[in-house]
Amino acid sequence: MSKNPATDQVTEIQRLTIEWVAEILDEPDVSPDDNFLDLGGHSVLALRLGKYAKERFGADYDLMVLFEKDLAAAAADLASRVIRT
Amino acid sequence: METGSTRPPESGSETGPEIGLRTPPESGAPGHEVPRTLVEAFTAVVAEHSEGTALTADGTSVSYRRLDAWSLAISSLLRSHGVGRGDRVALRMPASAEAIASMVGVLRTGASYVPLEVRNPPARNRFIVQDSQAVAFIGDPDGCAVDGIPVIGQESVTELKGTPLPPAGPADAPSWLPGPDDTAYVIYTSGTTGQPKGVPIHHGAVIALLAGAAEKFSFSAADRWLLFHSIAFDFSVWEIWGPLSTGARLVIMPPWTARSPERCLRFLAEHDITVLNQTPTAFSELSAAVLREDAVLPRLRYVIFDGEKLLPGTVRPWAKRFGLNRPTLVNMYGITETTVHTTFHEVTQEDLDGDASVIGRPLPGFGFRVVASDGRDAKAGEQGELWLSGPQLSKGYLNRPELNAERFVSGPAPAPSPDGGPVVRYYRSGDLVSLRPGGDLVFHGRADLQVKLRGHRIELSDIEAAVQSHSRVADAVVWVREFAPGDERLVCAYVPADDKDPVGTRDLRAHVKDLLPTYMRPTGYQPLPRLPRTVNGKVDRAEVVRLWEKERERAR
Numbered sequence: 001m002s003k004n005p006a007t008d009q010v011t012e013i014q015r016l017t018i019e020w021v022a023e024i025l026d027e028p029d030v031s032p033d034d035n036f037l038d039l040g041g042h043s044v045l046a047l048r049l050g051k052y053a054k055e056r057f058g059a060d061y062d063l064m065v066l067f068e069k070d071l072a073a074a075a076a077d078l079a080s081r082v083i084r085t
Numbered sequence: 086m087e088t089g090s091t092r093p094p095e096s097g098s099e100t101g102p103e104i105g106l107r108t109p110p111e112s113g114a115p116g117h118e119v120p121r122t123l124v125e126a127f128t129a130v131v132a133e134h135s136e137g138t139a140l141t142a143d144g145t146s147v148s149y150r151r152l153d154a155w156s157l158a159i160s161s162l163l164r165s166h167g168v169g170r171g172d173r174v175a176l177r178m179p180a181s182a183e184a185i186a187s188m189v190g191v192l193r194t195g196a197s198y199v200p201l202e203v204r205n206p207p208a209r210n211r212f213i214v215q216d217s218q219a220v221a222f223i224g225d226p227d228g229c230a231v232d233g234i235p236v237i238g239q240e241s242v243t244e245l246k247g248t249p250l251p252p253a254g255p256a257d258a259p260s261w262l263p264g265p266d267d268t269a270y271v272i273y274t275s276g277t278t279g280q281p282k283g284v285p286i287h288h289g290a291v292i293a294l295l296a297g298a299a300e301k302f303s304f305s306a307a308d309r310w311l312l313f314h315s316i317a318f319d320f321s322v323w324e325i326w327g328p329l330s331t332g333a334r335l336v337i338m339p340p341w342t343a344r345s346p347e348r349c350l351r352f353l354a355e356h357d358i359t360v361l362n363q364t365p366t367a368f369s370e371l372s373a374a375v376l377r378e379d380a381v382l383p384r385l386r387y388v389i390f391d392g393e394k395l396l397p398g399t400v401r402p403w404a405k406r407f408g409l410n411r412p413t414l415v416n417m418y419g420i421t422e423t424t425v426h427t428t429f430h431e432v433t434q435e436d437l438d439g440d441a442s443v444i445g446r447p448l449p450g451f452g453f454r455v456v457a458s459d460g461r462d463a464k465a466g467e468q469g470e471l472w473l474s475g476p477q478l479s480k481g482y483l484n485r486p487e488l489n490a491e492r493f494v495s496g497p498a499p500a501p502s503p504d505g506g507p508v509v510r511y512y513r514s515g516d517l518v519s520l521r522p523g524g525d526l527v528f529h530g531r532a533d534l535q536v537k538l539r540g541h542r543i544e545l546s547d548i549e550a551a552v553q554s555h556s557r558v559a560d561a562v563v564w565v566r567e568f569a570p571g572d573e574r575l576v577c578a579y580v581p582a583d584d585k586d587p588v589g590t591r592d593l594r595a596h597v598k599d600l601l602p603t604y605m606r607p608t609g610y611q612p613l614p615r616l617p618r619t620v621n622g623k624v625d626r627a628e629v630v631r632l633w634e635k636e637r638e639r640a641r
Contacts, residue, residue, distance in 0.1 A: 025608055025609075026568060026608075026609065026637075027590075027608065027609055028640070029589075029590050029591065034594075037603045037606075038594055038598055038603075038606065039594070039608060040574055040575065040606060040607060040608020040609065041608070042539060042574070042604075043539075044571060044572060045572065
């Protein structure tokens with residue numbers, strides 16, 4: 001389907017970010033334009049989310065982006081570091 | 086158990102100088118003394134309104150003269166069982182003419198009544214019977230009576246209704262009569278934890294309530310009051326003695342009617358009720374039914390709120406339709422320990438434009454302080470615990486010395502006599518209020534609804550108020566849920582205003598985002614069709630949590 005493996009990985013990170021946040025927050029209704037804190041996330045939960053990312057991609061979310069921007073931005077930021085690595 | 090001579094003196098000397106009772110207009114007739122007890126208030130009304138209707142129940146009316154004779158017969162029966170001044174009598178009956186006659190009968194022996202909630206589990210009622218050391222039991226014990234005390238069934242009370250009417254004139258022997266410092270009733274309240282605690286309220290306290298209210302309301306003998314609440318809830322004390330001390334009519338609603346807002350609405354209309362008392366939770370259901378059915382209640386003069394925090398959103402739809410004058414909406418913040426109602430506030434348009442729960446000013450007779458967490462008097466606008474002093478204070482919980490020391494405390498007399506004034510006895514309400522520059526109090530919530538979450542001190546009721554301020558939310562409850570050890574988060578159960586087009590999580594999140602800092606935003610929202618209530622009509626927070634968990638489990 002996709003021609004670009006990098007694009008595939010971005011999509012994958014986007015998808016997993018939403019999935020993990022939904023799981024960690026026990027909240028089915030999560031979308032890419034939600035903010036982690038608005039959903040009720042807090043620092044302890046952010047650490048848990050970071051652990052998932054590290055195990056899977058070897059890199060962690062930037063907490064600043066995660067807390068200040070939406071989940072799409074947090075995922076894109078993570079992807080930019082994962083793909084560069 | 087008898088004889089006045091062995092009883093403590095009945096004068097008000099124990100509480101110092103005469104406690105500033107005001108004269109209700111009804112009792113101001115020449116030659117009449119200002120009543121000091123409920124028995125005196127009742128007999129004064131009987132003298133003035135003997136042929137008037139005292140109460141209506143199950144389609145039957147009872148005149149004041151009849152209730153007088155009936156209650157005297159009950160008091161004679163009780164005295165034949167040894168009941169006398171200073172004793173306590175357990176009363177377990179659904180709201181009925183018999184229940185009211187029994188209360189008056191008990192008071193006429195000089196004893197106090199201890200109402201038991203019919204729907205309580207027997208173990209809880211048995212605890213109350215034991216703790217209060219009741220010497221007699223009226224009604225159906227249903228497994229909660231204590232061995233060895235006489236039981237008078239409801240049928241026996243009914244039979245006494247036919248007692249021949251006595252000749253006019255004073256019928257109570259003075260030695261049986263209670264004094265203003267004698268207990269009139271003991272109502273058990275449950276704290277958030279632990280055993281129920283008995284709150285004894287003396288005659289003088291109820292008289293102070295009625296006298297204070299008489300200055301703020303314009304009640305008359307033409308009024309018809311509804312007994313909406315269980316006799317075990319102290320809101321009923323007001324519902325019963327409001328009419329019985331003014332010659333008005335008490336209309337008793339069948340207990341099952343209260344459960345359906347539609348039936349309740351029809352009952353109000355059929356019986357031309359003029360004075361209605363409601364918890365905000367019950368009122369929002371009634372109000373929704375009234376608006377849905379496009380009904381009118383032209384006779385209604387007052388709707389009086391107590392028992393829970395009243396938020397402007399609860400009355401907005403009603404006020405939009407009916408305005409604020411007919412009926413007048415009155416918010417009365419109250420506490421069992423300070424005799425039903427503590428403050429008086431007529432709801433204004435300005436209240437409806439805001440979000441605060443304005444409770445107004447303490448009733449005449451009260452003194453108060455708003456005490457900040459460091460013990461000084463709070464500044465205007467600053468939240469603090471409300472401390473109350475005055476004739477409506479209970480003399481203290483039954484059998485709970487530690488709790489009495491904690492809740493009933495001494496302190497400097499409130500302003501306007503700032504320093505050098507005498508030390509007075511206060512009841513620490515445990516409720517957070519703030520004082521507006523104009524003198525009105527604003528209610529914020531229970532001090533024990535304050536939680537600490539990740540270092541932040543959070544007032545749960547502030548979050549609830551934020552969610553409730555959404556126009557499509559009828560009600561909301563917020564609490565801290567432990568998702569895992571160390572992972573505590575705020576969650577919210579809410580009732581959508583429109584069940585056909587319920588507001589969703591996404592809208593609510595966006596709404597509170599503009600109102601609350603991050604650490605105060607709930608993580609999970611769960612709509613519920615309605616909030617479960619306790620038998621007293623208050624939101625049952627424990628049951629809300631249980632429903633929330635159930636719904637969540639189901640959604641998984």
